[in-house]
Amino acid sequence: xxxxxxxxxxxxxxxxxxxxxxxxxxxxxxxxxxxxxxxxxxxxxxxxxxxxxxxxxxxxxxxxxxxxxxxxxxxxxxxxxxxxxxxxxxxxxxxxxxxxxxxxxxxxxxxxxxxxxxxxxxxxxxxxxxxxxxxxxxxxxxxxxxxxxxxxxxxxxxxxxxxxxxxxxxxxxxxx
Numbered sequence: 001x002x003x004x005x006x007x008x009x010x011x012x013x014x015x016x017x018x019x020x021x022x023x024x025x026x027x028x029x030x031x032x033x034x035x036x037x038x039x040x041x042x043x044x045x046x047x048x049x050x051x052x053x054x055x056x057x058x059x060x061x062x063x064x065x066x067x068x069x070x071x072x073x074x075x076x077x078x079x080x081x082x083x084x085x086x087x088x089x090x091x092x093x094x095x096x097x098x099x100x101x102x103x104x105x106x107x108x109x110x111x112x113x114x115x116x117x118x119x120x121x122x123x124x125x126x127x128x129x130x131x132x133x134x135x136x137x138x139x140x141x142x143x144x145x146x147x148x149x150x151x152x153x154x155x156x157x158x159x160x161x162x163x164x165x166x167x168x169x170x171x172x173x174x175x176x
Contacts, residue, residue: 010091011047016061060103
C-alpha cells in the first residue's frame with residue numbers, strides 16, 4: 001500500500017471530539033454521526049475531526065493509547081522483546097501525525113509524544129533491517145540445505161524398510 005492509502009484507512013478510525021456547536025445527525029454512506037451538542041463528547045471519524053478542528057468547530061480528545069506513560073511502556077517492551085509487540089492501533093503512526101498536525105494544542109506533551117512514537121518506529125525499523133541482513137546472509141546456503149532435507153526424506157522410507165527387514169531376520173542365539 002502506498003502512504004496515501006494508509007492515510008485514507010487511518011482517517012476512518014474513530015476519535016472523540018468535543019464540539020462547540022449544536023447540529024443534528026449527519027448521515028454518511030456507511031454510517032451516521034451525531035447529534036452534535038456543544039460541550040458533549042462525541043465519537044467521529046478522524047477525517048471529520050480534522051475538518052471540524054481546522055474550522056475551529058471542536059476540540060479533539062486524543063485516543064486512550066496516545067498516553068505518554070502507555071507509549072513509554074510500549075517502547076520499553078519493544079526494547080526488551082526479541083519480537084514486535086502489539087501496537088495500540090494498526091495506524092498508530094499515521095494517526096499520531098494527523099492529530100498532532102491539526103490538534104497540537106489539544107494534546108498534552110505533544111512533542112514528547114512525537115519523540116516516543118519516532119523512537120518506537122526507529123526500533124522497529126532497526127529490527128526489520130537486522131532481519132533482512134540475517135536473511136541475506138542465510139540465503140546462499142538455504143537451497144542446499146533444503147535440497148539435503150528433501151533427499152533425506154526420500155531416503156527415509158527405504159532405510160526404515162531395510163531396518164525392519166534386518167531386525168526381523170535376526171534370531172537370538174541360545175546356549176549361553
